[in-house]
Amino acid sequence: MGSIERLKDIIKINENIVFFGGAGVSTESGIPDFRSKEGLYNQHDIQFDKYNPEYLLSRECLYYNTKVFYEFYRQKMDTRSVEPNITHKVLAKLEEQGKLKAIITQNIDGLHQKAGSKSVFEIHGTTQRNYCVKCKHEFESDYIFKSEDKIPACTECGRPVRPDVVLYGEKLPKKEVEGAIKAIESADVLIIGGTSLSVYPTASFISYFRGGHIVVINKDELNIMLNAESDIVILDSLGNVFNQLDIK
Known part of the structure; x- marks a missing residue:
């Protein structure tokens, strides 16, 4: 058999x-495999070439290089039409x-x-949920992708809204x-x-x-x-x- x-x-x-x-x-x-030869991490745009791929989806990047994090996230992690x-x-x-x-x-x-x-x-985690880094207010799945601000802000307290994704460096x-x-x-x-x-x-x-x-x-x-x-x-x-x- x-x-x-x-x-x-x-x-x-x-x-x-x-x-x-x-x-x-x-x-x-x-959706590209992050670790394949043709994967997400190897599809570098010029503005991302100087960064280690894992760094771009890390807690460190989110908090210390925030604009770069959100630019990468919007360009590479948007699966709404998939x-x-x-x-x-x-x-x-x-x-x-x-x-x-x-x-x-x-x-x-x-x-x-x-x-x-x-x-x-x-x-x-998932790209389908987002929440404020401070007050934890939740936002709809496409909030980050639709936001016109370089750093999407919480409507309740003004702090950044992040995706509910486990980043490198997080549990x-x-x-x-x-x-x-x-x-x-x-x-x-x-x-x-x-x-x-x-x-x-x-x-x-x-x-x-x-x-x-x-x-x-x-x-x-x-x-x-x-x-x-x-x-x-x-x-x-x-x-x-x-x-x-x-x-x-």
Whole structure:
């Protein structure tokens, strides 16, 4: 039996599946992978060339080089016109069918929710929420992108409004992390897709899995221990795989 057929069987007989996804989920919607050779960090405009790429999305840049931070953020992080792809849609359908219990995503674009998923743990935050750095007043998802000020200001206290994204130098959100780990601990099936598992501590979350099957869907092999009897590795794009699942 081929890997796709095995995956279909696993999905068919299990109703406690968790999906753990990385940048590869969103690249097929046209969002660059931060760490690929063609990724966001390598698409340098002249005004950003003198900065380390990680610095441009860091807490340090936000607070000490604020105008540069917001210029980069507006140019590179605006996903308002991006639509979910087949992977987002199939995962939403599996949740609707009661098979998928949670999505754990390293992406910040909000495409899982746009596709209809409800149980999503955004462990790196999201561009879909914004808040004031001082009074914590919340603002709509496109407030920063629509603001004509170089530094978008809070309408309540006048301080900068920032995206609810985990920047370099910041801790992961406790509630999201706890929810993600709990979901993985209780899952019967863990599907890992579109991630190199190179970002820590996020990558360590999979060590909490105690279920029966791990399914890895990625273009490149991952350096993780798998069980040849129960686990599956599919070296392909998520789009190719999810298009073959025939989930209606």
